[in-house]
Amino acid sequence: MVRHMVTSPAGRRLALAGLLAGLLALGSGCTTTDYVTGKPVRNLFSLDDEVQMGGQYYADMVGELGRKDAPVNQDAARVALVREITSNIVAHAHITQLPYQATFVGDPEFVNAYALPGGHIMVFEGIWNPKLGLVRTVDELAAVVAHEIAHVNCRHSTEAITRQMLPNLLLTGALVWATLEEDDDMQLLFGGLMLVHNGLIVTRYSRRDELEADRVGMMYMARAGYDPRAAPRIWQRIARASDRQTAMPLSIFSTHPRDDLRAQELGKHLPEALALYEAAPVKRNGTRPLVP
Ligand SMILES: [Zn+2]
Secondary structure: OHHHHOOOHHHHHHHHHHHHHHHHHHHHOOEEEOOOOOOEEEOOOOHHHHHHHHHHHHHHHHHHHHHOOOOEOOOHHHHHHHHHHHHHHHOOOOOOOOOOEEEEEOOOOOOOEEEEOOOEEEEEHHHOOOOOOOOOEHHHHHHHHHHHHHHHHHOHHHHHHHHHHHHHHHHHHHHHHHHHOOOHHHHHHHHHHHHHHHHHHHHHHHHHHHHHHHHHHHHHHHHOOOOOOHHHHHHHHHHHHHHOOOOOOOHHHHHOOOHHHHHHHHHHHHHHHHHHHHHOOOOOOOOOEOOO
16 A cells, blocks of 8 residues: 555655655754753644543543443542642642643552643542552542642653654654565564553653652642651552562552662652651641551
8 A cells, every 4th residue: 555655766765855854844843941841842742632641541541431330529528628639739830831730530449549631630449448548648649649749740751752753753763664665574573663652662661750759749749738757658568569579550650660679769858848848838638547
């Protein structure tokens, strides 16, 4: 099909040149300033794009949860708690103009929380599950929510998409070229490179993003008046559970860095977070246990 569109060698070269010019334009026009670090960063998307993308994902997810009979925002007390924590924390976030919205999903087996680009925070009931439970106190729940809010502020989703797009487009271009040239070896090579890129490089970046979200989230929670010692405590608990080879059904955490490494990294930044907590004008009495 593709081969019939570009038949002559000159036509092929022209098509390839057009593709490369497009990729260069795409690559050079996307530098923006990171809201959290203040440093230049590549991101092809605006905050408005993120709000639109996140809204679409959210509508799809709620539709999917409806088909699985997982109730969305039905447990008034937990919805209120998750929303209270979210609004306390976003008051101290870097991007204040996003329409943040917290959602509680009644799925007791799913120990998880998500952030969607644009400000949707989704917390699942499994977080409360006493057997599978990740968190035991309000401070610990605040640490999870703050981590998700940090992902939104660091714009990790759209930065990751941007990072993947350019090399993927280049490799796709190379693959198209190899196909046009009917070069089987090159097709194999570029196809293989694409797999390696997506498997290794993208995962390594997302681990770095996880550590950044841990650190930034711990500062947010501390400024909002939640005791930041809760953050390393969660990861120590998970590391101990992993040592005992207890299967933790933390699906989203499978690409995360090692749990003990996270606790260690958080520990390094704890003195700074504790100073922010001491200076916070309001303390949230977050040591109270979550009602299972
Ligand atoms: Zn994360």
